[in-house]
Amino acid sequence: MTSRQPPSATPPSAPVVLVVDDDAGLRDALSSLFRSIGLEVALFSSAAELLAARLPDGPRCLVLDIRMPGLSGLDFQSQLARSGMEIPIIFMTGHGDIPMSVRAMKAGAVDFLTKPFRDQDMLDAVAAAIDIDRTRREARATSSRLRALYDTLTERERQIMARVTAGLMNKQVAAEVGLSEITVKIHRGNVMRKMEAHSLADLVRMAEALGVSTAKG
């Protein structure tokens, strides 16, 4: 948010497409299709197999047959959502119906392709999905960096931060939390340093992103 940092320790890995389908022929076909445009691919014959695998950390997306051995595609989707595992999903189906597709799309699927599909449609969908994932990862990275800074604050400092970013003056903050103005100034200075904020405007934006800050009238 405020500091522009190098990507991080892990090198910028290539996008990976995770394919889950019980049809080995289709898996192979998709694999060569994706590799032909420079994407990496990981193949799985079932959801369980995918869950057991160690997944790469770069940008990625999931290409999933809605009818799988064991867990259904839709159930798998909601299970992933519940477990906080956010990954863009592209569904494929041979015998799907409209309610199924609608449910999938409402739950956030990127696309829902009927077999047989055109290669280009699949590639477009995957490109869109990878893009979504990349954006989300960046947003998550920024916000977790921010959260990490916020976690270093003491209770007091959080109280002061909330009120300062709500627009209160030091003396008002002091009155509200029952401190002397000078103490508020000190805490405030600590907040600025710990949050690595270079200005009040900066801090306000951080508070906004973190969802802290006392609402105002």
Place this chain on the structure above:
Amino acid sequence: MTSRQPPSATPPSAPVVLVVDDDAGLRDALSSLFRSIGLEVALFSSAAELLAARLPDGPRCLVLDIRMPGLSGLDFQSQLARSGMEIPIIFMTGHGDIPMSVRAMKAGAVDFLTKPFRDQDMLDAVAAAIDIDRTRREARATSSRLRALYDTLTERERQIMARVTAGLMNKQVAAEVGLSEITVKIHRGNVMRKMEAHSLADLVRMAEALGVSTAKG
């Protein structure tokens, strides 16, 4: 955003469901269904008819057969989007297919029901759509109030606002735009008054919402 105002001059009108279907029987059935739970209804037999009518201003949504005389439902949807007319849409279809439903959902449809549908499914969809519309309207109202205030600023004042909300000190702003510090202070004061901001934090949030403000390193 900053001031909590009464709803406005127009009284809080009841939610309205706009129904477009060429089947008069279905129109009537939907009409009584919606009225039974206290919603107002406006019926149309074609998209053209709806466009010609004067639409109410309260929260509302659109229930649309995908196959209509004249313009198709999907085309109508994209036409509305292009014309900036944002209204939540629920599609109905008797003979739709998956690609159609996916396209509609990707374009932002709230739901896509296959005929025959259960009354409760339709009511749930409409409730969700109305809710979305209400939220959107509130957001639009807030942001247009803000925009109106911003429009009263002079060019200079906007320059100063952008830099101040980016976290620059008055003297830095002065140097950047080639003014004396005292002049910056005066403009800054004018900005605060015109934007009705009660604190710098307030102004920063406004700048954020407006998308003005010079990005920082």
Place this chain on the structure above:
DNA sequence: TGCCTGCCCATACCTTGGTATGGTCGCAGA
């Protein structure tokens, strides 16, 4: 026990922010 940390406060001092008062200049419209 000594050490660290969080929390609290004071005095002193300097920098910024913010407003009032008063004045100049140029331009557009009544």
Place this chain on the structure above:
DNA sequence: TCTGCGACCATACCAAGGTATGGGCAGGCA
């Protein structure tokens, strides 16, 4: 021509922000 307004600047003054220095107290921990 007068009026109003946007833009600009100065002096003066006060309020608010911010830091340094120094000190006290409580609790956890090696």
